[in-house]
Amino acid sequence: MTSTVFVGGLLWSPADQAEPQPAELLVVGGRIAAVGEHLTAPPGTERIDLQDGTLLPAFGDGHAHPVQAGLEGRFAPVRGTSLAAVLDGVRTWAAAHPDAPWIYGAGFDLALTPDGIFDAHWLDAVVGDRPVVLRGTDYHTLWCNTEALLRSGITVDTPDPPDGDIVRRADGRPVGTLREWGATDPVFAAMPRPEPAVAVAAIGEATTICAAAGLTWVQDAWVEEVDLAAYLAAAASGALVVAVNLAFRADPMGWQDQVAVFAARRDRVMAAGHELLTARTVKFFVDGVIESGTASMLEPYTDCPHSRGMPNWVPTELRKAVAAFSAAGFQVHLHAIGDAAVRDALDAIEASGDVISGGDLRPVIAHLQVIDPDDLARLPALGVISCFQPLWAQPDPLQEVLTIPRIGPRRAALQYPIGSVLADGGLISFGSDWPVTAVSPLAGLVTAVTRQTPEGEPAGGWYPRERIGLRESFTAYTAGVARQGFRDDAGTLAVGAVADLVWLAVDPSRASLAEVASASVLGTWRAGCRIH
Structure with a gap:
């Protein structure tokens, strides 16, 4: 059974303590076994010197999309600060991937146009022979070129879905901006999925x-x-x-x-x-x-x-x-x-x-x-x-x-x-x-x-x-x-809790808020095992 003792710094369990306190913490078998001063650790215990930093319960993220985040960097870079930068990202990626049947990118800024509407023709001008599908920063909006609209079956004759918005020109033709699932699902159905x-x-x-x-x-x-x-x-x-x-x-x-x-x-x-x-x-x-x-x-x-x-x-x-x-x-x-x-x-x-x-x-x-x-x-x-x-x-x-x-x-x-x-x-x-x-x-x-x-x-x-x-x-x-997350044994440094821990380089109670925001994460442990 592995064990680790953390010494030389502060402990802070925000749900239970007003501010960080100097103390040691012992982990045995993936759980917090003891908290206090001058702890006695089992033979062979790994010793972590916190170097005047702070040990806290590890963070959790209550709402994220890891798959989409991990995939985003594999496709066209479209998080530019201007429309020209977004289009250039599409152009460059398409040129570097001539065999890609579809061009995809995610994270373009909806505020790059005053009304949040993006025209298929702008994408056609940089890539017109292959479908291009870009996802907005909200992940609820798609910007498609004409070929992508055609491949997805979205035309002037496509009825407006009850749970989506196909932005249209005065003559009823789709502009290229699609909002919400009823409008975007046909595009995702037509697109190839990543391997x-x-x-x-x-x-x-x-x-x-x-x-x-x-x-x-x-x-x-x-x-x-x-x-x-x-x-x-x-x-x-x-x-x-x-x-x-x-x-x-x-x-x-x-x-x-x-x-x-x-x-x-x-x-x-x-x-x-x-x-x-x-x-x-x-x-x-x-x-x-x-x-x-x-x-x-x-x-x-x-x-x-x-x-x-x-x-x-x-x-x-x-x-x-x-x-x-x-x-x-x-x-x-x-x-x-x-x-x-x-x-x-x-x-x-x-x-x-x-x-x-x-x-x-x-x-x-x-x-x-x-x-x-x-x-x-x-x-x-x-x-x-x-x-x-x-x-x-x-x-x-x-x-x-x-x-x-x-x-x-x-x-x-x-x-x-x-x-x-x-x-x-x-x-x-x-x-x-x-x-x-x-x-x-x-x-x-x-x-x-x-x-x-x-x-x-x-x-x-x-x-x-x-x-x-x-x-x-x-x-x-x-x-x-x-x-x-139904993790009633996490989010605390109490004895018996799972040893999900994060080591910060600063004392949050004494550092400036700017220093807290940019503080180095020196270590992360999940059930006592170091993962960073």
């Missing part, structure tokens, strides 16, 4: 990056059948570095058949017996995103008074689906951006309250960009875990160009109410939504404290009443995510 070995390698690289950021557990918040196969192969081969829980996406048009399918997938994961892989969650996209006008709002959009957005689910169907998956023992994880979507999610959880609470199923609502103040008290009352992406709680070009003009200043001031949820007694966890934004717990938790850009803008913070304390922020990324 299984490529997906497995992407998972390995992505989870290695997670470990380097101090993470030992991640919620993959959108998994399809092909992703499940890749995860199983990654776990079997040893490529999977951190623990991952899989969330299967519920389809509003066919969820009834998915209850049995998802239960069979869960059984498949359990039968494989990989300690790093679980599949206990079902993901619901209740709505879209504000910047594309597809988030579901209680009141009309300021810039489009005839629209309240695009709910992906009929509320009655959402309630039935949440009830069915909860009865099957799944945790529900609901993407809800707009205030109407948050209310629909709460209504669905409330309708299944007895089943959810009785089974300790810990429902999650992710993002919660805008919440009607009247709904804040419902979150703790229903036991909802609010999974925020703290890096979003700052001003950026997307806010200035698209979001605030779409919803106006009154609703803009309600965005990401992390402080209000905590003040009302709500449970929170943090996640990155990587690759939408960076997988950087330290930068994220500091942003929740300051609500400022890395450059310190704006002075006093962006909607500063929603700022939270540093300890609360660390807790959300440790114990908060551990609770979300």
Whole structure:
């Protein structure tokens, strides 16, 4: 049985301690065996000198997409700061890969045009003989060239889907911008999938990056059948570095058949017996995103008074689906951006309250960009875990160009109410939504404290009443995510807890917030085994 003792630094369990304290910590057999001064360790114990750094419970990420993150770097680089840079990335990659049947890239900035609409002809001008498909930073929007639209069967005669938006020209022809699943699914169906070995390698690289950021557990918040196969192969081969829980996406048009399918997938994961892989969650996209006008709002959009957005689910169907998956023992994880979507999610959880609470199923609502103040008290009352992406709680070009003009200043001031949820007694966890934004717990938790850009803008913070304390922020990324993941023996440095640990180079209680955000992660341990 292996053992490790950590000495020469500080220990901090944010959920249990106000600030870091000098102490030693002993790990035996993957669990914390003792905490105190001058510990006696078994013979042969590895000794780690913390060099005046701080040892904490390892971070978890409550909402991320490791497969997509790992694949993104294998395709056209489109995270440019200008339209010309994006097009040049497509042109260069296509020239370097003349045999690629499709050109794909992900992460282009929707704020590069004033209306968030991107024309197929712009892509045609750089690659016209092969289909080109680019995914926006929101991962809800596609920009396609003409060939990709044709290969996907999207033409002037294609009816508008109820759960998607095909942006059209005045004559009805598709512009090239597609929003939400009803519009984008035909493209994904036509595109070739990455080879299984490529997906497995992407998972390995992505989870290695997670470990380097101090993470030992991640919620993959959108998994399809092909992703499940890749995860199983990654776990079997040893490529999977951190623990991952899989969330299967519920389809509003066919969820009834998915209850049995998802239960069979869960059984498949359990039968494989990989300690790093679980599949206990079902993901619901209740709505879209504000910047594309597809988030579901209680009141009309300021810039489009005839629209309240695009709910992906009929509320009655959402309630039935949440009830069915909860009865099957799944945790529900609901993407809800707009205030109407948050209310629909709460209504669905409330309708299944007895089943959810009785089974300790810990429902999650992710993002919660805008919440009607009247709904804040419902979150703790229903036991909802609010999974925020703290890096979003700052001003950026997307806010200035698209979001605030779409919803106006009154609703803009309600965005990401992390402080209000905590003040009302709500449970929170943090996640990155990587690759939408960076997988950087330290930068994220500091942003929740300051609500400022890395450059310190704006002075006093962006909607500063929603700022939270540093300890609360660390807790959300440790114990908060551990609770979300049913890991009641993680997120703490208590004796008996699993030894998921992260070693930081600084004392967070004495370092500046900028120093915390950029602090080096000197080591990460999962169940006592060093993974970074």
